[in-house]
Amino acid sequence: xxxxxxxxxxxxxxxxxxxxxxxxxxxxxxxxxxxxxxxxxxxxxxxxxxxxxxxxxxxxxxxxxxxxxxxxxxxxxxxxxxxxxxxxxxxxxxxxxxxxxxxxxxxxxxxxxxxxxxxxxxxxxxxxxxxxxxxxxxxxxxxxxxxxxxxxxxxxxxxxxxxxxxxxxxxxxxxxxxxxxxxxxxxxxxxxxxxxxxxxxxxxxxxxxxxxxxxxxxxxxxxxxxxxxxxxxxxxxxxxxxxxxxxxxxxxxxxxxxxxxxxxxxxxxxxxxxxxxxxxxxxxxxxxxxxxxxxxxxxxxxxxxxxxxxxxxxxxxxxxxxxxxxxxxxxxxxxxxxxxxxxxxx
Amino acid sequence: xxxxxxxxxxxxxxxxxxxxxxxxxxxxxxxxxxxxxxxxxxxxxxxxxxxxxxxxxxxxxxxxxxxxxxxxxxxxxxxxxxxxxxxxxxxxxxxxxxxxxxxxxxxxxxxxxxxxxxxxxxxxxxxxxxxxxxxxxxxxxxxxxxxxxxxxxxxxxxxxxxxxxxxxxxxxxxxxxxxxxxxxxxxxxxxxxxxxxxxxxxxxxxxxxxxxxxxxxxxxxxxxxxxxxxxxxxxxxxxxxx
Numbered sequence: 024x025x026x027x028x029x030x031x032x033x034x035x036x037x038x039x040x041x042x043x044x045x046x047x048x049x050x051x052x053x054x055x056x057x058x059x060x061x062x063x064x065x066x067x068x069x070x071x072x073x074x075x076x077x078x079x080x081x082x083x084x085x086x087x088x089x090x091x092x093x094x095x096x097x098x099x100x101x102x103x104x105x106x107x108x109x110x111x112x113x114x115x116x117x118x119x120x121x122x123x124x125x126x127x128x129x130x131x132x133x134x135x136x137x138x139x140x141x142x143x144x145x146x147x148x149x150x151x152x153x154x155x156x157x158x159x160x161x162x163x164x165x166x167x168x169x170x171x172x173x174x175x176x177x178x179x180x181x182x183x184x185x186x187x188x189x190x191x192x193x194x195x196x197x198x199x200x201x202x203x204x205x206x207x208x209x210x211x212x213x214x215x216x217x218x219x220x221x222x223x224x225x226x227x228x229x230x231x232x233x234x235x236x237x238x239x240x241x242x243x244x245x246x247x248x249x250x251x252x253x254x255x256x257x258x259x260x261x262x263x264x265x266x267x268x269x270x271x272x273x274x275x276x277x278x279x280x281x282x283x284x285x286x287x288x289x290x291x292x293x294x295x296x297x298x299x300x301x302x303x304x305x306x307x308x309x310x311x312x313x314x315x316x317x318x319x320x321x322x323x324x325x326x327x328x329x330x331x332x333x334x335x336x337x338x339x340x341x342x343x344x345x346x347x348x349x350x351x352x353x354x355x356x357x358x359x360x361x362x363x364x365x366x367x368x369x
Numbered sequence: 370x371x372x373x374x375x376x377x378x379x380x381x382x383x384x385x386x387x388x389x390x391x392x393x394x395x396x397x398x399x400x401x402x403x404x405x406x407x408x409x410x411x412x413x414x415x416x417x418x419x420x421x422x423x424x425x426x427x428x429x430x431x432x433x434x435x436x437x438x439x440x441x442x443x444x445x446x447x448x449x450x451x452x453x454x455x456x457x458x459x460x461x462x463x464x465x466x467x468x469x470x471x472x473x474x475x476x477x478x479x480x481x482x483x484x485x486x487x488x489x490x491x492x493x494x495x496x497x498x499x500x501x502x503x504x505x506x507x508x509x510x511x512x513x514x515x516x517x518x519x520x521x522x523x524x525x526x527x528x529x530x531x532x533x534x535x536x537x538x539x540x541x542x543x544x545x546x547x548x549x550x551x552x553x554x555x556x557x558x559x560x561x562x563x564x565x566x567x568x569x570x571x572x573x574x575x576x577x578x579x580x581x582x583x584x585x586x587x588x589x590x591x592x593x594x595x596x597x598x599x600x601x602x603x604x605x606x607x608x609x610x611x
Contacts, residue, residue, distance in 0.1 A: 045600040048607035059581040061589045063599070100582060139505050139583075140527060 025080040025323035026109040026117030027316045028062075030087040030101075032269060032304055037088045049086070058097045060086040062105040064112060068297045070320055073354030078323045082299040083109055085123060089269070092122070095130065102126050107138040110147055115328045117148050118319035121268055124150040128187070128335065145330050149322065151315020152332040155287040156191035157347040158314040159266045161357040162284055163239060164200060169360065170260045170282050172238050180206035180237035182230060183244025185214035188266065188287075191338035192241055197222045198340055206233040209244070241286065242267045250275075257281060284360050287314045292354035311358060321349040392574045394456055394512045402572035404461045407453040409566065412465035413500060414446035417529075420476055420492040427485045428536075438529050445522045452515040468565065472496070472558050479551070486537065486544040487551040493533025494591050495559055501526050502583030503575070510574040530591055538595045545597075549605060556608040559584065585609070 031037035034054060041050035049060045066082040085105035091097045102123050109117040119127055126132070127150070136143050167174055179196055183189040184207040196205050205225035209215050215227050234240065235256045243266040252275060259280035265272035266286030273283040291310045300308035315332075322331055331346070332338065392399050421439035425432035453460050472491060479487035504523040508516055537544060563584070567577040585606065592602045 046603045048603045048609070051607075055578070058578050059585055061582065061586040065599075096576065097578065100579065104582070104586060139586075140524070 024112075024114045025078060025319040026112070026114035027080065027082045027120055027299075027319060028085055028102075028105045028109060028117055028123050029082060029120040029299065029316070030085050030089075030122065032089065032121075034088045034090045037086075054088075054090060057086055057088060058091065058094065062086055062101070062108045064108060066297055066299055068295060070291075070295055071293075072324050072352075073292055074324075074352060076324055076353075078320065080320065080323065081109075081112060081114060082297065083117075084299075087122065087126075089122060092126075098122075098126050099130050099132060099135070102130075102132060103135055103138050103143070106143055106148060107141045110141060110143060115147060116319050116322045116331075118151040118313075118315045119148060120151070120313055120316055124152070124315065125268065145333065146328070147330070148333075149315075149318055149330050150187065150332045151313070151318035152187045153191065153338045153342050154289075154318035154321065154332070154346045154350060155266065155314040156188045156195065156338055157343045157350065158289055158357045159188070159192055159241060159243070159264055159286045160195045160200070160343075161347070162264055162286060162359065163196075163241065163262070165357065166264075166282075166284055166360050167239055167262050170262060170280075172260060172262060174200055174202050176203050177238040178202075178204045178206055178236055179239040179241065180208055180228065180233035182208045182233065182240060182242045183267065184225075185209040185211065185218050186243055187332075187335045187338065189241075189243040190218055190336050191343065192243065192266075193218060193222055193225065194338070194340060195343060197224060202239075206237055208233045237261065239264070242272060243286075252276070254279060254281060282360055285358055288312070288358040289314045289317045289350070289355040290358055291317075292356070314355075314357075317350065317355050318346060321346060321353060321355075324353050325349050390574065391510055391512075392572070398572055400456060400458045402569035403453065403456060403458045405464050405569050406566060406573060407449060407458055408460035408462050408465035409468055410449045410500075410503075411446055411453070411460055412462060412469055413496065414442045414449060416469055416473060416476075417442040417492060417496065418446065420488070420496075421529075423476075423480050424485070424488050424492065427480070427483060427488065431536075434532070438532060441525045441529070445525065448518040448522060449515075452512075452518055455514045456512065468562060472555065472562070475555055475558070484547060484551075486540070486547040487555075489533045489536055490548055490551040491555055493529055494537070494588070495555055497526055497530040497533065498584055498587035498591060499559055499562070501530065501587045502580055503570075505583050506575045506579050507573070530587070534591050534594045541596050548595075549601075552605045553608050556605070560609045 031040055038050050044065060049056055062083055062085045064081050064083050068080050068082065069077060070080060071077045083105050085101045087098060087101035091101065167177065179202045181189050181193050184193055193205055196202050206228045207215055207219060207225045208228050208230050219225050219227060234252060238258050239262045241264045254276055261281045263272055263276060263281060263283045264286040265283060270285055276283055288311055290307065294309040300312050305311035318332065322328065418439045421435045421442065425435035476488060476491045501523060504519050508519050511519055537548065563580060570577060570580060589602055592605065
């Protein structure tokens with residue numbers, strides 16, 4: 024069985040959804056009530072691969088909402104409690120979706136292996152970052168040419184280059200795509216220098232310089248809400264792949280040759296009988312999902328019960344090949360700029 | 370939506386502050402709060418002993434097993450009494466008796482009417498879930514002596530919760546209505562008991578929000594085990610909110 028740990032995109036959405044599902048006790052509660060709410064296994068689902076293989080899974084809502092980010096202890100508990108529930112339910116491989124993996128990583132939850140009477144087994148969990156990184160690279164390779172960007176001549180900026188997904192994307196770009204130049208952007212200098220050394224190339228840029236020079240911008244860092252960008256200084260055409268969480272780039276850019284693409288989202292080849300992706304505001308909630316969730320499904324399809332994506336900077340090209348091949352074989356495709364230009368399935 | 374880079378999310382500071390800071394066990398304020406919390410635990414274990422013996426009278430075929438559970442509670446009581454002594458604290462037993470009086474009264478009334486379901490819900494589910502949640506939170510901030518004792522106790526308490534769960538699960542068809550009614554009357558008491566000790570618990574570095582969450586997790590798990598569905602559980606849990 025595979026598992027997905029997710030959460031609502033806002034407190035108001037969470038309340039609305041809880042009411043629909045009949046969780047009146049928390050639907051009517053204020054944020055303090057939600058802070059004390061246990062994680063909920065809200066849905067069981069069956070998924071049939073393009074190969075015909077059937078797997079079962081469960082969706083767990085951690086009852087975390089982004090409004091809790093400023094409450095460190097609460098956020099930590101929400102993630103750990105949801106993971107404990109997944110393990111107690113005997114789920115083999117669970118993906119940490121949305122803020123879940125970000126909280127796990129940034130709040131250093133590896134040190135919290137013991138949750139009550141449960142010792143968390145990390146091998147049952149995956150951040151899903153390998154699949155996300157692979158999907159973002161696919162989105163770049165498939166969509167850039169469609170808006171007239173020749174990758175051989177293109178400058179590709181990676182914002183958040185030194186993170187787990189960012190560094191994997193850089194590795195792929197550098198080894199598999201032949202892009203003209205990789206512009207590396209991140210907050211801390213030393214990891215950037217280390218990454219540049221590892222890649223044997225790429226130039227270190229400020230965000231401002233990268234944005235004005237890049238034909239493609241891959242965002243894998245959350246963008247601060249306060250960031251203001253002058254669209255007129257961007258290249259035309261410019262492909263923006265919004266691989267961060269939450270996806271808020273299209274609020275900031277539109278038109279004038281700027282194409283914003285929801286990064287790290289995949290579409291399954293047929294409808295899945297679940298309701299949970301409506302929570303994540305997917306355009307086609309019966310088919311679309313975060314690539315990290317799909318990774319848990321792929322690992323279950325492949326009987327690969329291991330923490331495939333774990334820790335930071337462990338994503339190799341071989342792992343990306345493995346998960347990418349599995350992704351195509353089982354019927355996933357990367358979401359494109361519009362429904363007419365999506366990647367071919369299988 | 371907030372992002373991880375939002376100004377209100379100060380990750381670096383949070384990580385530095387993340388290891389749980391232990392309180393000063395010798396501080397007067399700590400001992401003062403401990404005198405009430407410790408008393409509640411001692412009284413709780415004592416009443417649990419009495420309650421399991423009583424339930425044994427209602428379910429004679431299980432009386433031997435219930436006696437075993439009761440004896441464990443007595444052992445816990447002695448353990449927690451030692452925890453108080455170890456810190457040089459005199460437990461405020463009158464406070465604890467009053468603290469449990471309403472719940473105790475409800476148990477006695479159900480017992481006198483032979484309402485097994487209500488008795489089990491109060492003792493084997495609500496009180497056990499309350500104890501488990503409090504002990505789980507306490508273990509993280511307890512002095513080394515008490516930590517060891519509490520770790521042993523919490524393992525036993527899961528067995529007790531399990532006993533009640535299994536009985537109610539086996540009899541769910543006939544006891545559901547009484548269970549829902551008993552929940553309605555007693556769950557709010559647990560909530561108000563938690564509110565009453567929140568200030569003292571805070572001095573012991575036990576966070577009220579965490580206590581409530583731990584309780585809701587243990588309680589929900591238990592109701593799921595009994596075979597109640599999400600909607601029924603949601604309706605029952607509502608009694609803790611309003």
